Amino acid sequence: MHLWERSLALSAATLLLVGAAVTPAQADEVEQVVNGGFDGTSDPFWSTSGMPIALSDGRACVDVPGGTANRWDAAVGQNDIDLVAGETYRFSFDASGDAGHVVRAVTGLAVSPYDTYFEQSPVLGAVQHYEYTFTASATTAQGQVAFQVGGSAEPWHFCVDNVSLVGGVPPEVYVPDTGPRIRVNQVSYLPSGPKVATLVTTETTPLLWELRNAAGKVVDTGRSEPRGLDVSSGQNVHTVDFSGNSRKGTGYTLTVDGETSRPFDIGGDAYDRLRADSLKFFYTQRSGIAIDDTLRPGYGRAAGHVDVAPNQGDGNVPCQPGVCDYRLDVRGGWYDAGDHGKYVVNGGISVWGLLSEYEQSKQVRKVSLTIPESGDRTPDILDEARWELDFLLKMQAPNGMVHHKIHDQAWTGLPLLPSADPQPRELHPVSTAATLNLAATAAQAARVYKRYDPAFATRALAAAKKAYTAAKTNPIVLAPESDGVGGGAYNDTKVSDDFYWAAAELFLTTGEHQYATDVLTSPEHTADSFGPVAFDWAATAVPAKLDLALIPNKLPGLGKVKAQVLAGADKYLAIQEAHPYGVAYAPPNNVWDWGSSSIIANNLVVLTAAHQLTGTYKYEYGVLTGLDWLFGRNALNRSYVTGYGEVSAQNEHSRWYAAQLDPALPHPPAGSLAGGPNSSIQDPLAQEKLKGCVGQFCYIDDIQSWSTNELTINWNAALARLTGYVAELH
Numbered sequence: 001m002h003l004w005e006r007s008l009a010l011s012a013a014t015l016l017l018v019g020a021a022v023t024p025a026q027a028d029e030v031e032q033v034v035n036g037g038f039d040g041t042s043d044p045f046w047s048t049s050g051m052p053i054a055l056s057d058g059r060a061c062v063d064v065p066g067g068t069a070n071r072w073d074a075a076v077g078q079n080d081i082d083l084v085a086g087e088t089y090r091f092s093f094d095a096s097g098d099a100g101h102v103v104r105a106v107t108g109l110a111v112s113p114y115d116t117y118f119e120q121s122p123v124l125g126a127v128q129h130y131e132y133t134f135t136a137s138a139t140t141a142q143g144q145v146a147f148q149v150g151g152s153a154e155p156w157h158f159c160v161d162n163v164s165l166v167g168g169v170p171p172e173v174y175v176p177d178t179g180p181r182i183r184v185n186q187v188s189y190l191p192s193g194p195k196v197a198t199l200v201t202t203e204t205t206p207l208l209w210e211l212r213n214a215a216g217k218v219v220d221t222g223r224s225e226p227r228g229l230d231v232s233s234g235q236n237v238h239t240v241d242f243s244g245n246s247r248k249g250t251g252y253t254l255t256v257d258g259e260t261s262r263p264f265d266i267g268g269d270a271y272d273r274l275r276a277d278s279l280k281f282f283y284t285q286r287s288g289i290a291i292d293d294t295l296r297p298g299y300g301r302a303a304g305h306v307d308v309a310p311n312q313g314d315g316n317v318p319c320q321p322g323v324c325d326y327r328l329d330v331r332g333g334w335y336d337a338g339d340h341g342k343y344v345v346n347g348g349i350s351v352w353g354l355l356s357e358y359e360q361s362k363q364v365r366k367v368s369l370t371i372p373e374s375g376d377r378t379p380d381i382l383d384e385a386r387w388e389l390d391f392l393l394k395m396q397a398p399n400g401m402v403h404h405k406i407h408d409q410a411w412t413g414l415p416l417l418p419s420a421d422p423q424p425r426e427l428h429p430v431s432t433a434a435t436l437n438l439a440a441t442a443a444q445a446a447r448v449y450k451r452y453d454p455a456f457a458t459r460a461l462a463a464a465k466k467a468y469t470a471a472k473t474n475p476i477v478l479a480p481e482s483d484g485v486g487g488g489a490y491n492d493t494k495v496s497d498d499f500y501w502a503a504a505e506l507f508l509t510t511g512e513h514q515y516a517t518d519v520l521t522s523p524e525h526t527a528d529s530f531g532p533v534a535f536d537w538a539a540t541a542v543p544a545k546l547d548l549a550l551i552p553n554k555l556p557g558l559g560k561v562k563a564q565v566l567a568g569a570d571k572y573l574a575i576q577e578a579h580p581y582g583v584a585y586a587p588p589n590n591v592w593d594w595g596s597s598s599i600i601a602n603n604l605v606v607l608t609a610a611h612q613l614t615g616t617y618k619y620e621y622g623v624l625t626g627l628d629w630l631f632g633r634n635a636l637n638r639s640y641v642t643g644y645g646e647v648s649a650q651n652e653h654s655r656w657y658a659a660q661l662d663p664a665l666p667h668p669p670a671g672s673l674a675g676g677p678n679s680s681i682q683d684p685l686a687q688e689k690l691k692g693c694v695g696q697f698c699y700i701d702d703i704q705s706w707s708t709n710e711l712t713i714n715w716n717a718a719l720a721r722l723t724g725y726v727a728e729l730h
């Protein structure tokens with residue numbers, strides 16, 4: 001198990017109002033809070049200084065001072081609460097406050113490091129009863145129940161009563177709301193493309209289906225095709241093929257087996273918007289620059305990690321103790337994901353995604369991303385990628401090797417704006433993989449930016465060559481799996497693919513013989529690189545093969561590389577055809593990987609390459625069919641892209657798009673890709689809610705589920721490349 005994050009929020013809950021099924025109690029229910037009714041005294045509750053508790057009508061009330069920065073700067077609470085790991089608790093209270101103010105109700109550790117085991121942040125008004133259930137993930141006699149009320153500019157009034165934490169209650173069984181049993185691409189089917197839906201049913205014979213337009217008129221009918229048991233979901237399913245309908249329109253529905261689908265469109269405009277939104281995502285991930293609210297209304301924020309307190313800044317960062325004797329200015333770049341770390345191998349594959357979209361797309365150079373650089377003579381997609389490239393170049397050590405990553409010394413909690421992160425930042429050791437990532441992407445940058453900024457192209461190529469030479473001198477410096485405190489490990493034990501990728505990009509840019517030789521003699525060159533996961537931050541042979549196949553060059557035996565790409569694409573097509581949800585991903589033993597939505601997107605990128613190479617319709621058909629799963633034709637009936645589809649992900653794990661924890665913060669911007677089902681459910685919330693889940697069901701749209709519901713730069717790079725391709729098909 002990769003426990004890359006010691007999440008500070010170790011558990012969460014749903015309001016009982018949701019009405020989940022319960023199992024019988026196992027143990028006696030025991031109240032843990034003393035005097036939760038405030039009978040004649042507020043003891044043993046405490047409050048922060050300057051905010052005395054007053055009893056009013058038998059309730060505990062406080063005048064909250066204005067002008068504090070953090071929720072925990074003003075609080076009422078009780079310590080010495082006993083908690084037992086694995087036991088389920090019902091946390092309830094009655095609260096009121098001046099309208100619109102928020103209380104952060106927390107069960108956590110009363111002493112350092114003040115771990116949060118459970119938290120909810122309801123918006124207050126008139127007195128209301130609040131009740132939640134969660135399972136404790138730690139045993140302690142030093143627990144705490146607290147009501148954090150700080151962080152408001154103005155003073156306000158807060159009252160609480162009937163505070164209760166009851167142990168020994170039955171755990172809730174989480175049942176996802178999957179809506180109608182007929183699953184469609186909730187965003188849009190292309191008019192000329194395939195249109196297939198999946199029905200969950202126990203029926204085994206074909207069923208009559210009806211397609212209705214927005215006016216409710218039946219425009220087509222047909223019979224479903226029984227497909228039997230779908231391994232990826234454990235469901236019995238049929239498919240419904242209504243591809244014959246090419247009339248553009250919004251608000252179509254499919255009715256079959258007594259169920260009516262969520263509405264969907266036939267048309268392609270959504271993909272034009274999504275291509276732009278998926279790329280706009282990168283601006284709001286930028287480190288080292290204030291995000292301009294006029295460019296991204298609702299997302300403006302102060303610059304992160306620019307040496308302004310409480311940040312310790314990325315301007316002069318030391319290594320971890322004993323790792324190096326110099327400091328580097330590594331400001332800039334993109335934050336990786338929902339954390340504030342910056343990792344070269346993931347930055348590299350993300351940059352490759354954007355630069356490759358630029359190299360393969362006819363139109364993306366004209367797409368405005370409304371970024372500060374918009375309007376200069378460089379296409380916006382390249383201006384955005386340059387923000388990361390400049391950072392990647394800064395990560396190069398004097399000897400040419402590249403530091404694997406820079407991040408906080410210890411994990412921080414949620415929510416936390418980048419500019420509010422108080423942790424010291426550290427450079428972690430150099431690695432061969434990071435060095436080759438820089439070699440590959442800087443070499444690619446040298447050819448891509450040549451016409452826009454020749455001086456930068458020259459500098460990038462020099463850095464790429466220096467990195468490549470350094471990696472050959474240090475071919476097995478591996479980032480260890482254990483280096484996962486304060487940031488992700490991004491450990492990778494196989495670097496032959498990274499050598500191959502770097503050699504391929506250097507060859508494509510320079511045409512030099514030495515790099516061709518390295519490509520041709522690499523074991524990766526003839527190996528089958530098209531496994532269940534075509535490529536990701538760790539597996540980089542396929543990016544090399546796609547570029548060799550698509551970018552004009554004179555590599556001897558190039559036809560064989562192209563044949564490998566086509567054979568890989570045919571493999572994904574065969575998987576997709578056999579899959580009743582149209583997914584080109586069939587992991588061994590149905591164990592879905594971390595970031596599965598991006599794996600699916602990247603496998604489809606291989607199909608786009610095959611389509612480009614051959615013009616054969618079957619590959620286009622496969623790409624379009626594959627989109628459906630991302631946008632709602634799936635077991636959970638939910639789009640994995642925020643803001644796209646009738647029901648979509650909205651609470652991805654992020655420290656600053658954390659509306660689920662603090663209503664004053666925004667949700668993630670539209671067009672971000674959630675990680676998606678992950679069978680290994682590494683985070684405690686998923687472990688509590690999704691235990692025993694089958695494949696597609698191993699996902700929950702909760703901010704605490706960092707192993708199924710994070711957002712990242714590499715996943716959005718996959719989404720951008722895929723949707724950019726689709727946008728140009730219609």
Ligand code: 9MR
Pocket residue numbers: 002004336337338339341487488489490491594595706707710711712
């Ligand atoms: O996406 C990464 C996944 O492939 C790994 O299995 C996992 C564990 O090492 O880490 C994921 O990356 C996370 C990174 O370590 C830290 N930032 C957030 C990333 C996405 O969850």
